[in-house]
Amino acid sequence: MKQHERITPLEKDFAKWYTDVVKQSELMTYGPVKGTIIFEPLGFSLWDNIKTILDSQFKKQGVNNVYFPLFMPKRFLEKEKDHIEGFAPEVATVTRVGDTELDEAIVVRPTSEVLFCNYFSDKINSYKDLPILYNQWANVVRWEKTTRPFLRTSEFLWQEGHTVHESALQARQFARKMIKMYRKFLQDYLAIPTLFGKKTPMERFAGAKTTYTVEALMKDGKALQSGTSHYLGQNFAHAFNIKFQNSKNKLEFVYQTSWGVSTRLIGALIMCHSDNYGLVLPPKVAPVEVVIMPIFADKHPLVMEKSQELFKSLKRRFRTKIDLTNKGPGYKAAANEIKGTPIRIEIGPRDIANDEVTIVRRDTLKKEKVNISEVRDRIKPLLTDIHNQMLAKATKHLEDNIVEVTNYDQFKAAIKDNKIVLAPFGCNSTHEEKIKIETQATTRCIPIGNASKPPVDAKCFYSNKKAKKMIYFAKAY
C-alpha cells in the first residue's frame, strides 16, 4: 500500500483526513499524557522556521527576548478577576515535590501576563523606563477536554509578547501593529489569507480591553483563530499596581499589550493547503524546498552521478534533500508527496539520455520537463509561483465562502452550508450565546473601520433591533 492510500479522503471525513495527514507525514505522534504531542523532526522544523522569521520581525520592532518561569503561585492568577475566571478550569496545579506536599499551590503557566506584571511593578519607575517591549518563546499548558494535534493540545509552544507603554494611544497602536504583522506573516510566508478585526466582549481574551484577531478559513469551511493581539488597557496595571511617574511628574498606571501565535499555525497551514496526497507546505517555511529523486539509480550509475551533481549545485541556494531510499519510483514519489515538499525533481535513465529532468510541483502535481542545465534557474521562480498560487487559491476559497445575510433563516442556511457569514448585529453576549447553541456558529470578528458600520437603518439579523455592527460569524475550531 502506498502511504497516501492510508489517508482518508478529506471529502469523506475531514477530521479523520487531518489526523491521517499529520501522522502519515510524520509531523507528530501522540505523547503518553492525554492531549500532549511529540513534534517529530518535520513538525518541529516547520515551527522552527516560523519562529526564526517572526523572531527577526519582532526584533526589528525593538522587541527583546526574555524568559520567565514555568511556575507561578496560584494567588497571582487570581489577582485579575476576569483573567482567573477565563483560565481556572484549564490550569494544571503542582502540589507535591518528591514526597513533600507544597505549602502553596503552584500552577503551570497557561499564559504569563501575571508573571510579567509582577516583574513590571518592581521594575518600572518613570516614563523614561517605557516602553518595555518583551517577548518569550515558551511552552504553556491549558488542559482542554477535546484535543487535536496542533490545534488544541494540553501543552503547546508559542510566543507571548508583553509590552508596557505610557499612554493608551501608544499601547493600542502597538497592539494593532502586531496583529497586522501576524496578518502579513500568514499571507507572505504561510500563504494564508485572513479576516481581521476585533473580538466581541464574549470572545475577548480574559482580562483584555480589546482583542484583535486574524481568522483563517479551513478547507472544511470552519474558521481558525490564528493569532491574537490584546490591548489590556490598565486592567492588569490596577491589579498589580504598576505605576510610573509620567513626564508631568505625576504617578499614573501603565498601559499594556500582549500578543501571541502558537504551534496552532501548523494546523492552520495543513487545513488550508493540504490534500488527499498529504501535506502541501508553503515554500517559505517548508523544511525542505526541493527533493531530488533518482530513479533506478542502482542499475544506472549515471543517474546517481547526475543526481548528486544537481544536489550539490542546488543545496547552496535552496533547502535541498536527495532521496536515496531504495524503493520503486511510485513509492518514492508518494512518500515525498505526503511530506509536502514544494518541488520534486525526478531523474531517471530516460531523462538523462535527453539531458532532462522532470520537475513536479506539489501544489498542483503538474509535471514539466526541464533541461538539466536550466534547473538551477528554474527553482526560484517556481517556488515563488507555488507560493503565489497557493495564496491565490486560498484567497479565492475565502472570498467565495463569505456570505452576507440580513435575516436569521439566511444565516442558518449559510452556516449549515459551512460559510462565513457577514451580518448586521445588535452585539450582545446573550444573543451570541443563543446563536452558538442554535447553530454552532460563533462571532469571529468585527471588521476594523468603516467595514464595521451596518448600512443606514439596517436591522440586527437576529433580534430585528437596530444593528450596531457588521460581524463575521462562522463555525470555528
Added chain:
Amino acid sequence: MKQHERITPLEKDFAKWYTDVVKQSELMTYGPVKGTIIFEPLGFSLWDNIKTILDSQFKKQGVNNVYFPLFMPKRFLEKEKDHIEGFAPEVATVTRVGDTELDEAIVVRPTSEVLFCNYFSDKINSYKDLPILYNQWANVVRWEKTTRPFLRTSEFLWQEGHTVHESALQARQFARKMIKMYRKFLQDYLAIPTLFGKKTPMERFAGAKTTYTVEALMKDGKALQSGTSHYLGQNFAHAFNIKFQNSKNKLEFVYQTSWGVSTRLIGALIMCHSDNYGLVLPPKVAPVEVVIMPIFADKHPLVMEKSQELFKSLKRRFRTKIDLTNKGPGYKAAANEIKGTPIRIEIGPRDIANDEVTIVRRDTLKKEKVNISEVRDRIKPLLTDIHNQMLAKATKHLEDNIVEVTNYDQFKAAIKDNKIVLAPFGCNSTHEEKIKIETQATTRCIPIGNASKPPVDAKCFYSNKKAKKMIYFAKAY
C-alpha cells in the same frame, strides 16, 4: 553611587559577589516561586547565542531537533530503577487540573530519557532505522534545596540529545564525540578551559553505563560540571523493550546515549571571567561586542555626529550598541563595564579634535588611543585578542591550581587551599562518600586513556591499598 560599587568584592565574599554581579548587570532577577529565575534581555540573549552556535554544530553531526512533552506519567520514570532513585526526590508532580483530581500522577520532566525511550520502542524496527540522532531545547524542572541563579535553579533551560545506535561501539563513540564537542565549544566560544574524563560510579548519571564530563574551574577554586554526555548502554533499552532487527536478522536491544548542557554555562562564564567591576563576557557570545559611548554629546554636536557615523559603520560587521543615556562619563563607563561588553569606544570633544577615539577593552580595562579612520580595522583583531587572553588567563588559573598528592594529609591541605587535586585512588563509593564528608571534596573525573593510569606500585592516597586510577577531586558547585 556608581553601579559597580554595589558589587561586593570577590575576595571578600565570592557568593555575594556572584549574586551582586548577576543582579546588577541585569542578567536576571528572581521569580516568585522558590528557585526560579527570570532571564532578562541580557541573560536570555547570552543563552540564545550559546544555543545558536551549539545548534548549528549539532546539525552538522546529522542531529535533528524535536520536541517532546513537558509531562510524563510517573510510572514511566519508575521503569529504570537507578533512574527513578536518582530523580524521585526532585520531581514536581501535577495532581490537579482545574478542580479535578487526576487519576494518574503526572510529573514535570526532570530529563526526558524515558519519554524518548517510550517513543523509540514504537518507532524502531530494523537496523535500517538507525542511528536516530535527536535533540531538544527545552525547560526542565528539578526541585533543589539550595538554589543559585543559573547554577542550580528549580527550572532551567537546556538541550538534551538522545541517540540510538545499533552497536555499543557506535554509541560510545557518539557519546565521546559530543563531550569533545562541548569541550571545544567551551574553549573556543566561552574561553573556558576544562578537564575532561569519566565520572566515577557514584557521580554517574542515574541510569548510565558511563558519564563523560567537562569540568571547569571557577575563580574561587571550586569546580563546575559544565556538560555531560552519557553512554547508556542497553539499560533503558531493557527497561523500555527497545529492540531492532540487526543486519543478521536477529532481534537485539539498541544502544543509546544522551548528552546535555544547560543555562548553567552562564554561571560558568561569569565565575570564570568576571571581576569586581561586573561581567566580563567572552566576545563570541557577548550580546553586544562593541559599545560606543559619546561623551558630553549634549554640548558638542560633532561628538554625536562622529559617534553615529562610527556606529553605522561598525554595526554592519559587529554587534554594536550606542549608549545615548544622558549621564556623566564616569557613570556611563561603569554602567557599560558592569554589563561586560568586550570593547567600549569613548568619543569625547578632545578625542574628536585629535581625530581619535579611546578604545577600552573590558578584560584588562586597558585603554588605547586609535585614529578614528583605523577603528574599523582594529575591532576584529582586538576581539580575537580578548578571547585569546581570557582563555590564556583561565588556562593558567586552571593549571596553577592542580596539585598532585600521594597521601591524605597532602590531599586535605590542598582541598582546604581550594585546589583541584589529582590523586591515585582505590576507586570505591564508600571511600568517596567518606572523603566528601570529611573534606567536602568530590571526585570530578577520571582522565581518559594513559593519564588515568597511576604510576607502577602507586598506593591509594586514602586507603593505602593498590591504586587503580588517577582521579581529579575538588570542591564543586
